[in-house]
Amino acid sequence: MTENWRDNQEIRIFRDSLRKFLEKEGIPYFNDWEEQRMIPREFWLKMGKNGFLCPWVEEEYGGLGVGFEYSIIISEETMKVGAGMLGIALHSDMVVPYIASYGTQEQKRRWLPKCITGEFVTAIAMSEPGTGSDLAAIKTTSVRAGDFYIVNGSKTFISNGLCSDIVVVACKTEQTNGHKGISLLVVEEGTPGFQRSRKLKKIGLHSQDTAELIFQDCRIPASNLLGEEGQGWKYLMSKLQQERIIVALEAQIMAEGALQLAIDYSKNRTAFGKPISQFQHNAFKVAEMATEVKIGRQFLEHLLINHMKGKDVVTEVSMAKWWITEMCNRVVYQAQQLHGGYGYMEEYEIARYFRDTRAQTMYAGSTEIMKQIIAKKIGLL
Ligand SMILES: Cc1cc2nc3c(=O)[nH]c(=O)nc-3n(C[C@H](O)[C@H](O)[C@H](O)COP(=O)(O)OP(=O)(O)OC[C@H]3O[C@@H](n4cnc5c(N)ncnc54)[C@H](O)[C@@H]3O)c2cc1C
Numbered sequence: 001m002t003e004n005w006r007d008n009q010e011i012r013i014f015r016d017s018l019r020k021f022l023e024k025e026g027i028p029y030f031n032d033w034e035e036q037r038m039i040p041r042e043f044w045l046k047m048g049k050n051g052f053l054c055p056w057v058e059e060e061y062g063g064l065g066v067g068f069e070y071s072i073i074i075s076e077e078t079m080k081v082g083a084g085m086l087g088i089a090l091h092s093d094m095v096v097p098y099i100a101s102y103g104t105q106e107q108k109r110r111w112l113p114k115c116i117t118g119e120f121v122t123a124i125a126m127s128e129p130g131t132g133s134d135l136a137a138i139k140t141t142s143v144r145a146g147d148f149y150i151v152n153g154s155k156t157f158i159s160n161g162l163c164s165d166i167v168v169v170a171c172k173t174e175q176t177n178g179h180k181g182i183s184l185l186v187v188e189e190g191t192p193g194f195q196r197s198r199k200l201k202k203i204g205l206h207s208q209d210t211a212e213l214i215f216q217d218c219r220i221p222a223s224n225l226l227g228e229e230g231q232g233w234k235y236l237m238s239k240l241q242q243e244r245i246i247v248a249l250e251a252q253i254m255a256e257g258a259l260q261l262a263i264d265y266s267k268n269r270t271a272f273g274k275p276i277s278q279f280q281h282n283a284f285k286v287a288e289m290a291t292e293v294k295i296g297r298q299f300l301e302h303l304l305i306n307h308m309k310g311k312d313v314v315t316e317v318s319m320a321k322w323w324i325t326e327m328c329n330r331v332v333y334q335a336q337q338l339h340g341g342y343g344y345m346e347e348y349e350i351a352r353y354f355r356d357t358r359a360q361t362m363y364a365g366s367t368e369i370m371k372q373i374i375a376k377k378i379g380l381l
Pocket of ligand 1: 126133134157160202210359362365366368369
């Protein structure tokens with residue numbers, strides 16, 4: 001993996017074909033999906049048909065067997081359509097990796113091909129009404145009974161919660177206070193005792209469905225255990241790194257988009273006889289935004305390469321996750337301010353940015369939890 005991987009001809013061709021696909025199949029419909037609070041399965045299937053879901057999965061399961069750089073391109077281009085598309089990367093690069101890394105041959109053959117075609121959409125259920133940041137404190141129980149696990153509990157804020165066909169569920173197979181007894185089970189649509197509760201009404205990310213999941217004496221076949229019983233914490237900590245990288249990347253794309261919106265608007269809007277961009281205060285504001293956006297991109301590019309090289313990047317991932325998502329919030333706020341009253345109107349894209357960026361500092365590990373990890377790594381806590 002080299003610094004100039006983005007210049008690779010195959011990568012460029014892949015990005016171009018994805019862009020063309022999204023111009024035809026995504027952009028014209030995105031506002032409707034925001035209204036409908038859901039991305040239709042039809043779109044997922046088209047993504048799958050064109051090789052845009054889980055391209056990294058090995059060819060024997062139907063994937064393209066390509067590197068993470070293709071996932072980066074997909075995240076970037078789908079994010080440019082709208083942040084409500086984040087469920088795509090969540091499926092391809094945050095959930096399916098659990099199956100590919102910890103699944104048995106039988107599990108991989110059963111689930112992976114359909115994850116690639118879009119026939120199966122996935123979700124990951126960690127957070128519960130009583131706990132989010134403190135993942136070790138989850139209460140959902142799972143008791144082995146013959147060939148089944150009987151699962152009881154509830155999960156909340158689950159992205160793809162309604163549209164998913166299979167959900168990786170973090171639950172406690174051993175009743176300990178710490179993280180030792182956590183296991184990962186895959187629950188399939190139609191499993192007795194598995195219910196999707198209400199679709200949550202979010203202030204943003206409207207086309208992304210987010211839901212509560214209920215498990216009431218839910219009978220999950222023991223053969224749906226991912227990896228080893230009691231090893232769930234280790235698996236989560238490992239895969240959460242890529243999840244956080246993707247969220248940082250998504251925030252970076254949004255910050256770059258918001259900056260461009262601010263530049264375009266401020267050059268065209270006039271006040272007191274000149275473009276508002278020509279007031280030194282505003283020009284300096286945009287200059288500050290551009291500086292922060294550039295710093296974010298430089299840090300991220302370095303991190304992406306090290307992640308692809310397989311280096312231990314836990315500290316840098318936490319730094320990127322908190323700093324870039326907070327930076328995106330600052331940039332979006334300033335870009336909206338430059339739009340004046342129009343920035344508060346739905347027909348201006350910046351209004352959606354403002355709603356959508358807010359959750360980025362919260363999910364996938366909040367800003368505070370990222371700082372806690374960094375402080376621990378530095379040896380302070
Ligand atoms: C749009 C959206 C999508 C989501 N998707 C998913 C999903 O697909 N799957 C899933 O499992 N979860 C998902 N989540 C849940 C998300 O991961 C949690 O909201 C997040 O982990 C925070 O947990 P919490 O909401 O329970 O807040 P809490 O843990 O209750 O934290 C509340 C506040 O206290 C702070 N805090 C907590 N502990 C500390 C500490 N030690 N030091 C300092 N401050 C602290 C937090 O940073 C936060 O500011 C999603 C959330 C949202 C908003």
